[in-house]
Amino acid sequence: MTGKTVTRADLSEAVYQQVGLSRTESSALVETVLSEICTCLAQGETVKLSSFGSFVVRSKGKRVGRNPKTGVEVAIEPRQVMVFKPSNVLKARINGANGVHADSDD
Numbered sequence: 001m002t003g004k005t006v007t008r009a010d011l012s013e014a015v016y017q018q019v020g021l022s023r024t025e026s027s028a029l030v031e032t033v034l035s036e037i038c039t040c041l042a043q044g045e046t047v048k049l050s051s052f053g054s055f056v057v058r059s060k061g062k063r064v065g066r067n068p069k070t071g072v073e074v075a076i077e078p079r080q081v082m083v084f085k086p087s088n089v090l091k092a093r094i095n096g097a098n099g100v101h102a103d104s105d106d
Contacts, residue, residue, distance in 0.1 A: 008031070041055055044057050052089075053085055054084070055082055057081070058082075060079050060081055
């Protein structure tokens with residue numbers, strides 16, 4: 001099963017269709033939400049969207065990696081990574097479960 005990629009334009013169009021804002025306002029709304037999420041993550045904050053999931057910034061320590069082609073060991077510097085943890089509501093929806101309550105772990 002191959003899904004399509006949802007773009008900012010798709011999100012803006014959905015806001016336009018469902019909320020009734022103008023296309024310009026819809027686009028600005030989507031950009032504002034995405035910008036706020038990015039700003040919070042860049043500051044190391046967790047972004048939790050109820051019934052959707054959480055975006056969490058984690059620190060990875062320095063470690064030794066290996067080049068898969070050559071087998072040469074390489075030092076990998078410490079870094080920040082972002083992970084997405086889907087809520088139980090989203091997991092159930094993806095797996096086709098119905099009747100999931102929003103008060104479950106989100």
